[in-house]
Amino acid sequence: MAFITIDVGANDFPCYDPECIPVGVGAIQTNLPRILAALRGAAGPGIPIVGMTIYNPFLAAWLLGPDGQAYAQFSATNLLGPVNALLGGIYIASGAGVADIETAFSSNDFTTLADIGFGPIPLNVARICMWTWVCAPAPLGPDNHANAAGYGIIARAYADVLGL
Secondary structure, X not given: OOOEEEOOOHHHOOOOOHHHHHHHHHHHHHHHHHHHHHXXXXXXXXXXXXXXXXXXXXXXXXXXXXXXXXXXXXXXXXXXXXXXXXXXXXXXXXXXXXXXXXXHOOOOOOOOEEEOOOOEEEHHHHHHHHXXXXXXXXXXXXXXXXXXXXXXXXXXXXXXXXXX
16 A cells, blocks of 8 residues: 545535534544554555545535635635635644645635636636536536646646545
């Protein structure tokens, strides 16, 4: 075994509303340290473990107008931002590396503009639309999962941490 990657957190939230954040945070705080300890015990001290922060699918709300734009900004500062800080802190405390998907997806960049067919939108919104199915129409979307391009970005972030 050359290394271990882990993606934990997004499924710990029972819903995608602000009220569900405390429940998900509690689950992450309880479960992730135990998972990492078990992985370390099974892998031994010489195998790198790298966990990832999560991208922000709530950014797609930007496309819904002024209320959606306010919610997208709220999600970055009050929802996913703190969750990613928690994830990163737990990974680092356990001795694991952190693949910073939040940064790879430019999740907090509301300043840089891009046009991917919706007119000028913030780079973070463009990337969540380009790299996940969250902005896709049915039958492919909307779906919070990454698409092939998004999984490529995620893989590159892991590879960077691992020095590959």
